Amino acid sequence: MDTGKSNSDWSNAEIHAAVDAYLNMLSREQSGQKVNKAHENRVLREGALAGRTKGSVEFRMQNISTVLVELGRDRIEGYKPAKNVGANVERSIREALNTQSTLTPEDFVPTADEATLERRAAKLEKQPLKGEPKGIAKPEQTQTTGKSYLRDPEVRAWVRKQAKGICEGCRQPAPFEKDGSPFLEVHHVKHLAQEGSDRPSNTVALCPNCHRRCHHSSDREEFTASLYKQVGRLRPE
Ligand SMILES: [Zn+2]
Ligand SMILES: [Zn+2]
Structure with missing residues (x-):
């Protein structure tokens, strides 16, 4: 099933990894630290997102921006919200965002x-x-x-x-x-x-x-x- 190339078949685990990395970068950016997005992209592709292309990881980050904007939350400036987020992807991103902010x-x-x-x-x-x-x-x-x-x-x-x-x-x-x-x-x-x-x-x-x-x-x-x-x-x- 998974071709490793297309944007339509990311697993939940991959989406979670992307969301984790995104929120981590956002938090660091908001506390005034410099974030090297190309480096973070590479680190993801050396680990949880092995087999994905640089462009596909970048596009997923833009999807996350889209969902954050819909939720009225802050996003990373450098990731412009992407227009077409598939319904399944959007659902996974929302779910990952929810489990992320598990403040008690x-x-x-x-x-x-x-x-x-x-x-x-x-x-x-x-x-x-x-x-x-x-x-x-x-x-x-x-x-x-x-x-x-x-x-x-x-x-x-x-x-x-x-x-x-x-x-x-x-x-x-x-x-x-x-x-x-x-x-x-x-x-x-x-x-x-x-x-x-x-x-x-x-x-x-x-x-x-x-x-x-x-x-x-x-x-x-x-x-x-x-x-x-x-x-x-x-x-x-
Ligand atoms: Zn004091
Ligand atoms: Zn001082």
Whole structure:
């Protein structure tokens, strides 16, 4: 049955592999990383899509763009939506997109535990960027950890993601990567201990240098004031 050439007979597994690769590229692009599409195409044809042509993989990526646009979701700029998506292909793509975004309600639950918070935020960050989260107006301290506050993983994910890998303090690219993503820390401009909120309007994504500067430098007050000036969404509390 499978000729290995035609576009009409892709297996579900192949469509899933294409969708996985597509969403991965989209997420990296949205967090400000450069994506080499020709390279990704080749990697797919050396693995899950062996036997497919470069053009056929490219066309499938454009099909995925078509479906994402229909769903009102973001797409990769470089893959223009293709006009003719077969009904079967479209169904497979939709199904693959659904299984992909398997966020569970737990992923959104605020936590005071740093490792859990980071794990949830990192998972949310892999999803396409959504609207600004509300966050928590008055974060509570937990009894178990004493000093830690309940924080919203979606706030951390959103703030870091919209920074696109550029520090909001010095406007320089993050100095290094962690797990393939630019390393930026999310800082509460009015500190949580001073009853600052855990909302996008009180949080910035900073490189480790600028973050230390906010907490420890002798010009920390001036530096904090400059953040309010240069980051439009910040609101003094
Ligand atoms: Zn910086
Ligand atoms: Zn901080």
